[in-house]
Amino acid sequence: MLHLKKGLWVLVSFMLFVGILAGCTSSEVDNSSGKEDKDGKVTLRMIESITSPARTTLLKEMIAKFEEENPNIKVELISPPLQSADEKITQMLMAKEDIDVLEVREQTVKNWATNQFIEDLSAYTSKWEDWNSLTETIKHGATAVDDKPYYIPYGVYEKTLFYRKDWFEEAGIEVPETWDELVDAAIKLTDPSKNRYGYSFRGGAGSSDYIEFMTWSFLGEKIATKDAYFTSDGKVMFDTPEAKQVLDTFVEVYKKASPPDSISWSYPEMVQGFTSGMTAMLIQDPEVIVTAEENMKEGTWDTAPLPKGTPSGVAQQSAGTAGWGIGAFSKHKEEAWKLVSFLSSPEQNLFFAKENSLIPIHLSAGDDPYFKEGYFSAYIEMSAKPEEFLIADRPVHYKGYAEYRALAEKDIQALLLDKLSKEDVLAKWTDFWKKEKENHK
Amino acid sequence: MKIQTETVTERGLPLFRMSKHGLFIFLCLLPAIILVSIFTYYPLLKGVIMAFQNYSAYDLMNIRFIGLENFKTIMADIGFKESLVNSFYWVFFSLIPQFFIGFIVALMLRRKFKGRGVYQAFIFFPWAMSGFLIGLIWRWMLNGQGGVINDLLMKLGIIDTAIPFLADPTWAMVSVIVANVWYGITFFAIMILAALQSIPEELFEAAKIDGAGYFQQLFNITVPYILPTLIVTTLLRVIWILNFPDLIYSLTNGGPAGSTHILSTYMLEKIMFGQNYGQAAAVGVIIIFILIFFSIFYLLATKFNKAGDF
Amino acid sequence: MMRQITWKLSIKVVFLSLFLVFTVFPLYWIFVTSLKPSNEMFTIPIQYWPENVTFENYINIIKISNFDVYIMNSLILSLIAGVISLIIATLGGYVLARFEFKGKTQVIFAFFITQMIPLFIGLAPLYLLMSKLELINRLPSLMLMYTVMMVPFCTVMMKGFFERIPSSLEEAAMMDGCSRITALFKVIIPVMLPGLAATFIFAFVQCWNELFLAVMFIDKEEAKTIPVAMNSFITKFDIDWGSMSAATVLSVIPTLLLFAFAQKYIVEGMTQGSIKG
Structure with missing residues (x-):
């Protein structure tokens, strides 16, 4: 019996140790769910769908730049596992969770738009100076459902x-x-x-x-x-x-x-x-x-x-597209649009497109040598004919x-x-x- | 002091008077009952209601009661029938080897030998792992191109060309079952070993004096003594195995072409890829029915009357 | 006679050795894989020990993910859920073992049925419920759910242990003036430590390994558990078997250690509660 008691002691002290650690870390976890901090900071919840560790790192880099430019906005990026990500987002939207920015894809846009889960962005795009520099493919993709822009694509997928x-x-x-x-x-x-x-x-x-x-x-x-x-x-x-x-x-x-x-x-x-x-x-x-x-x-x-x-x-x-939209239950739509337009700006999008090897969304990016030479030449050839x-x-x-x-x-x-x-x-x-x-x- | 009338006898006959201890009983059970009611039975109830509704993420604006429509749709689906049959294979062919190998291992570990502790530590490992990880590991090993299992089989001269384990429907089913057997032997081994060790040594000694051989001892003493454990453990395993989608989810995800779907992964797929909660719930209701009927039948057949003691 | 014994012994040795190989090989293989550099991963002929042992996969895992956070989350979660389940189950199991009362069969039956309920049937309503309670993406929601998941089985397990302990024990203590609760904790619990340990380990391991609820309720990096993180590794880019195997090895180490350390108590504990006939 003695050895047993000793063993249990080890277990108990181990638990205590972890418990103390838990006390320290859980306080960190908790505060981020609060929406508005005392100092008037707004926290945006952004959820991506086509996730991969590499891309998530990239997005975080861009978000950091955004937060630097907008010191009173904090962005919390959620990256569910790829396999069931869209299902997960649907689930959250069904529960009317206040997601601010979300990744919308061709397969999901119709469903989410009809269920009024995502915002019609017309009100924002009409005032957005970068809208006109988008390529035709992108404008077309953005407005595929009901001729309304439900998301701003971040790139084109062509095989x-x-x-x-x-x-x-x-x-x-x-x-x-x-x-x-x-x-x-x-x-x-x-x-x-x-x-x-x-x-x-x-x-x-x-x-x-x-x-x-x-x-x-x-x-x-x-x-x-x-x-x-x-x-x-x-x-x-x-x-x-x-x-x-x-x-x-x-x-x-x-x-x-x-x-x-x-x-x-x-x-x-x-x-x-x-x-x-x-x-x-x-x-x-x-x-x-x-x-x-x-x-x-x-x-x-x-x-x-x-x-x-x-x-x-x-x-x-x-010409497949996926992009960023705004959740219908968002409580910070203005700030959410700030983030979407930041991510879709010529400068940020070019960075994203290059690092992720996607076809960029703005006309100006066509001049960038990266998309004219080397492995992208097949795309150039296809679009030339x-x-x-x-x-x-x-x-x-x-x-x-x-x-x-x-x-x-x-x-x-x-x-x-x-x-x-x-x-x-x-x-x-x-x-x-x-x-x-x-x-x- | 009326302690004497309040004792519980060795046979467990209750002599406590309910009224005196009512509050104590109530308070002790309260947390368990509250938790289970709110977080198991309430969602279950909601789920059962969903089984009769047109509840699909593709059609959220149109949720309404549709009677038995979900059940009809499912019954008509070949995929459902296939997964029903597969569920049977999955449970049966997982259970039998798990049981027998587990039993033999337990028998061999009953008596102490040098290094038994270390040995036990090693063979208990699978039980410490998650079904999800086990599925991944086996997927890696069964990989049709350069998978280690094919390589070993070829080295041993059992096969000449690689078997497409995960691409062929029959082999895929064999694969998930083998992985599940690998995982489940330990559970049986632990439970049976524990039961074996509780058999009083005198029983064996008496039998030896009577000149009983090994197998006579096994069937006349060991098996009858641990029979209750065997019955309960087996029933529990059947229930757990049927409701165990983790391994299949990560090993084949029901593929190829639904040939390794069991009811629970079929249900999972309805949710994950069909986003049809109504139909998924209907499958769930069917699973519960199957298990309840099976349990009743099983307990009657084994004449076991302590169903609660799982 | 002697010959018969050696013959029996050799069967035993052969069987146990084969079984050991069968059990350990997959673990060995995933370990070997984790030590291979990415360009050796698919080389043919297959290498049963990597030509160049490397820790790059481990370094990579630690670099690209917050593995320490996941492990910590899983530990905290499983420990707390395990302990709470154990406490609730001890109280419930004790009452169910010692008293006869109206509704007892129904309670036990209701617990038994929970084992049959497929997790997914209540998932969508459960999600809505959790969302209303603002428990999405927070570890306490999983602690709660895991406790709920473990309580029925643990309660009945504990009931079995209590039934094996003669009630004369606590009666003696109560004669000495202890209250029932004090008697329970002072006299009975110490006797059934192995049973408690077994129940706790059972609950701990189940919580540590749970995937679907965790995937459902957690997607924030800070709150991810190991299974959620592992599920995320199957990324769009490739099934990176190097990182995957390294992560597998890292994630099973805690439970393996727990098992290696506690396997004696598991069997001992189960022995205490096994036969009720």
Whole structure:
């Protein structure tokens, strides 16, 4: 019994020790939830969605500058884990938490706007001197829902092809310009015994985006301009022979040229597959440039324009945006706008875009050499040929878009496992969008 | 002093008079009851109500009662049926090896030997870890490209080519179950070991004198003596395993194509990615029903009448 | 006879060794991974011991995150929730073991049912409730929730321990003029220390490892617990296995130490309460 008592003593004293420490630290934790300090300081709560340690550090740097310029405003940055961040923000908004500044994305803007969770920023943007220097893409993205600016984008997400220059040279293959060429090249570069695969496939979360831009590319000009999930003659885009072709290509590149595990790969895994030297090609956002620069040797990789569809001969994708909006339950909207406009100013945005390798939002940034040379040249090439590289709008104004994405992700995995046939999948999606269109009127 | 009439006998027969001790009983139980009512049963009640509502984050302006609609939608979903079947596999094939290996380990640790303490310290480790971390570790080990498990299996000559553990539906299910077995053996081992050590040594000595062999002792003395522990521990494990999404969440997240979803991860997904709280709540109600019916059936079948003593 | 014993012994040795390897290997592997430099992470053939041992992952983790804060939060949280649960459970368990009263079965039944309730069913209403109480993003909210989570099971565990202790013990003390509460703390509690230790460790470990509630209620850096932080490591950029494994090792060390130190009491404690038949 004696040894037991001794052991318990150790435990108790340990607890006491920690308890004392707790007393010291908890007081620190507590005061930040108070909204207005005694000295009239305002605390803003800002929540981000596409989180990563590197980006959070960057944001903190910018916030520090903001606080320096506005000594009576304090910003408290909340960074929930990426996987469930949007869900988390929705939850907070449902509880009417007073979030001041929040990251709004294409998938969330419609939902939050209809539920009156986020502010219409018109009143602020009309008085904002930097509004007019925004690029057309950004203005367009900001006002995608109801023609009202619900958020100020911080950059554009457009996809490009990343490839292993050294492997292509070694095998004597040209960099693919079309999806057919991409599949051929990917198969040639695949050698499972060396743990090498041709393509960083995405079968997990976000896979529907790939079906989306591939279908747009294969259909090309046939896509309706203002209603991109439908063709100009009113059919759902999945109700076409081209859509079937897309699925053929999609399944083939998975089965013949991608790691089997990639059936559940999402952003982190596919990027890592490429940067760790497992895969030869990756189609992703410009953000990858920074990651690749950090992890790969110069000269082993490069970027190229997005592959084109057949028979359309064009590539077509969305100019995705995400940005900063103001919460409807905020008690400090003026201050919140100060922060949003600060983050969106030409100077701050250029800094953010460079560090995060994003396409910046202001016209003036186009002159910056960083976005003209090197790895960004693929983007320059794409924007120089607008008739070959088209831009379509995601159907964010449909209530069911987010729901479709979740549904499609599951169907895509089922398709890859042969649990569902291509025809079934297309019929299912066609049905979904027909219903959406009927309900939308 | 009426102490004599107020004693509790060894068999636990109550002789205390309620009225005298009413306040004491009430005060002692109060904190537990208040906490559990407000923070478990109140949200549960709200949740059950949600199961009959159109409660979706995509459609917040339109929350209303829709009767059994959520249940109908779920029942019609292939994903639900799949996760129901998976739940059965998940519980059954996790439980059986956990139980038997745990039992054997406990038997072997019953008698003191040199280094037993250290050994125990090592094999109890899994229980100290979170399901989430265990899922991550196994995901790293099962990685189809350069994962260590494939490498070991190939080195041992068991397989020639790498198995896509997490990409193939069947292998993925095997993987999550193996990880869960790894995690759960310890719990059984601890509980059974504790029960074994409470068996009076005289019982064994008497049996030895009667000439009983090892297995005779095992089945005539050990098992009957610890049977209550076995029954209760097993029931608890069934409940816990079914309501244990952490490991699957971080190992496969239900994939590929929902082939490793169990009811609780299916429910989690309804919330996290479908944002449909109504349907998620409906799944929750179904889980509770299944567990209540299972417990009643199980306790009747094992003729165990002390359900409360979990 | 002798031969039979050695034969039995060797089965035992082989089985226990295999089991040890099975149990320890994943931990070994995550440890080895944490010592590998990032460019060796995926090299083939796989290295079972890193060619160049490095602590860069650990340094990195400590640099990019506030790991000390997370550990501290988790410690405080688990200790306080564990102790409070233990106190509440001791009182409740004692009463349930010693008295017979109206509604007792119902209370026990209600506690039993809590084990079956899937966490997520009440999550959304719970969030709204916590939000109203202004407890979002504050450690006390988790302390409260964890206590709630642990109380039913711990209470019934304690009930089992009390039932094993003859009530003549406290009666003797009460004869000497002690009140019931004093008798409880002075006479009974010291006898059942192993049981208390086992219950506490059980509660501590559960709280230390809890993920979903923590992710739900906490996103402020200062209030993050280890599981929340680990969940954040799965970032958009890459599943950085180097940092991830280093963080795993760091985060399990406290519970492993606790277990290594306390495993004797766990078994001893459970033994006290195990058989009620």
